[in-house]
Amino acid sequence: xxxxxxxxxxxxxxxxxxxxxxxTPVTLQQYNGRxxxxxGRHFINFCGNDYxxxxxxxxxxxxxxDGAMQLGAGSSGSPMVTGQHTVHQQLCDSxxxxxxxxxxxxxxxxxxxxxxxxLTLSNKNDSLLLDxxxxxxxxxxxxxxxxxxxxxxxxxxxxxxxxxxxxKQPMVVTEGVFxxxxxxxxxxxMLKLCQQxxxxxxxxxxxxxGVLGPQGRGAAAAQGVTQQQLYCTMANFGKALGVGGAFLAxxxxxxxxxxxxxxxxxxxxxxPPALCAAVLKSVALCRSESWRRDKLQSNIALxxxxxxxxxxxxSQTAIQGLVLGSSQRAVAASVQLKQAGIWLSAIRPxxxxxxxxxxxITLSAQHTxxxxxxxxxxxxxxx
Numbered sequence: 001x002x003x004x005x006x007x008x009x010x011x012x013x014x015x016x017x018x019x020x021x022x023x024t025p026v027t028l029q030q031y032n033g034r035x036x037x038x039x040g041r042h043f044i045n046f047c048g049n050d051y052x053x054x055x056x057x058x059x060x061x062x063x064x065x066d067g068a069m070q071l072g073a074g075s076s077g078s079p080m081v082t083g084q085h086t087v088h089q090q091l092c093d094s095x096x097x098x099x100x101x102x103x104x105x106x107x108x109x110x111x112x113x114x115x116x117x118x119l120t121l122s123n124k125n126d127s128l129l130l131d132x133x134x135x136x137x138x139x140x141x142x143x144x145x146x147x148x149x150x151x152x153x154x155x156x157x158x159x160x161x162x163x164x165x166x167x168k169q170p171m172v173v174t175e176g177v178f179x180x181x182x183x184x185x186x187x188x189x190m191l192k193l194c195q196q197x198x199x200x201x202x203x204x205x206x207x208x209x210g211v212l213g214p215q216g217r218g219a220a221a222a223q224g225v226t227q228q229q230l231y232c233t234m235a236n237f238g239k240a241l242g243v244g245g246a247f248l249a250x251x252x253x254x255x256x257x258x259x260x261x262x263x264x265x266x267x268x269x270x271x272p273p274a275l276c277a278a279v280l281k282s283v284a285l286c287r288s289e290s291w292r293r294d295k296l297q298s299n300i301a302l303x304x305x306x307x308x309x310x311x312x313x314x315s316q317t318a319i320q321g322l323v324l325g326s327s328q329r330a331v332a333a334s335v336q337l338k339q340a341g342i343w344l345s346a347i348r349p350x351x352x353x354x355x356x357x358x359x360x361i362t363l364s365a366q367h368t369x370x371x372x373x374x375x376x377x378x379x380x381x382x383x
Contacts, residue, residue: 020327021348032056034366036343043343044371046361051211051318052292053366054282055242064243067277075270079106083270091276094283095247099217101227103255104247106271107264110206110236111137113246115144116264117202117232118173120257122147127167129160131174133181135204136351138173147171154178155185161193170199171231176208176219180352180360182319184208187223191230200231210240211296211318215287232258237275241282245271295365299372303363306376310383320361322379330357333382340378 016022030037033056036045054060067087075083088106095104107113118141122128126147130138132154142149150167153159164170172194174185187203194201205218213221220230227233232254236246248258259265286292296318303320304312313321324330330346337344337359348357361375 020331034364034368034371038343041341043338043341044367044374046342046344046363046367046375048362048364049207049239050242050366051240051296051362051364052216052242052286053364054240054285054292057242057282057285059285060242060278060282063281064274064278067274071273071277073274074272077270078266078268079270080266085270085273085276087273087276087280088270091280091283092247094280095249098215098283098287099221099227099233099249101233101249102252104249105255105259105262105265106276107246107248108268108271109244110204110234110238110246112264112268113234113236113248114138114204115141116258116262117234117248118142118147119145119264120262121200121202121232121254122171126169126171127163129163129167129170129172129199131155131178131185133175133178134173135175135179135206138175138204142173154181155183157186157189157193160190164193164197164199170197171202172199173202173204176203176205176212177317177319179207179319180347180358181313181321182207182315182317183313184219184223184317187220187225191225201229202231203233205233205235206239206246207317207319209235210286211293215290216240216293237279237282241279241286243279243282244275245279292365296363299363299365299367299369302369303361303372303376306372307379310376310379318363320363321358322361322383323356323358324383325355325357327357330359333359336382337378340374342375342378344375 026038028036028038033053034045036043071087077083092104114137122145124146128142128147128149130142130151132151150163152163177184191201203220208219210216212219232248232250234248237243300318310322324333327348330348334344334346344359347360352358
């Protein structure tokens with residue numbers, strides 16, 4: 001291998017380290033909902049996405065184990081060859097019933113599903129209009145598509161209106177809950193604009209599904225927008241549902257089209273059947289056990305009440321951002337919190353814009369009031 005190429009790679013790594021931007025993975029010994037164990041030490045976990053505590057729910061774990069014993073560990077092929085099993089169809093049917101959509105397709109991850117959604121549904125005559133804070137999976141898909149990419153100011157309906165007035169064949173893309181700020185767009189207002197300009201509205205609801213709306217149907221349902229009014233929705237199973245994988249939902253025509261032309265779907269191995277069995281159980285619990293959402297909302301309200309003197313972003317969701325500015329300050333705060341037994345990672349550029357490094361606090365239905373009191377007390381000392 002060329003020494004010059006290796007030197008260039010090492011230089012980039014060294015520069016990132018010098019800027020306090022080098023990411024170092026941590027190996028967990030055990031995940032137990034609100035607690036993590038790392039190197040023999042227990043921490044209260046405030047940076048996971050297991051909002052409802054379903055990742056360790058006994059019924060979900062049993063469904064996973066039973067699924068592996070009965071159905072095998074892997075699917076053995078792509079859905080279009082040998083990978084489609086009965087449990088895959090059962091999960092699709094369950095999602096259609098839950099969300100009131102005609103069809104869904106299952107994917108290995110939210111990243112892959114978002115790529116398939118934008119790359120397959122747009123063409124060279126389209127203009128993809130993305131929120132400025134859109135997830136990397138959406139941005140990358142738009143950049144690699146044949147469509148023109150334009151971005152509007154975050155959650156700014158006026159800015160979106162201006163863009164819609166300027167382009168032909170627009171497609172509007174937004175998120176139900178933005179992963180770094182924890183806020184939501186005004187979906188009815190955006191839908192009204194999209195209808196005015198005959199623009200499809202596509203939604204990434206990764207952080208809304210399970211926690212918002214009746215039965216946890218998501219951000220659109222919480223704001224009175226039906227799935228029939230959306231062109232396509234992406235959501236995943238690795239956040240509130242606590243397992244893994246993702247799906248696209250929409251009309252039969254839209255999903256049939258993605259099934260036939262979506263390369264991320266056609267050429268990927270189908271989800272493991274055992275995982276689908278676990279997700280099926282997780283969806284059932286999410287729908288029936290509203291106490292999980294009630295407890296989560298109670299924890300959010302308690303945190304916001306206790307932290308009124310902290311410089312938090314304006315969010316009423318499980319994602320609470322505390323912007324500290326520099327990466328150095330965010331990393332130092334994270335280290336100090338770990339010393340106090342709180343696991344809360346620093347979020348730095350390029351995940352967030354320059355100058356907005358932060359602590360991204362995520363709350364769960366599993367957190368106790370004492371956990372939240374302890375967190376706020378430590379944050380107050382830092383800030």
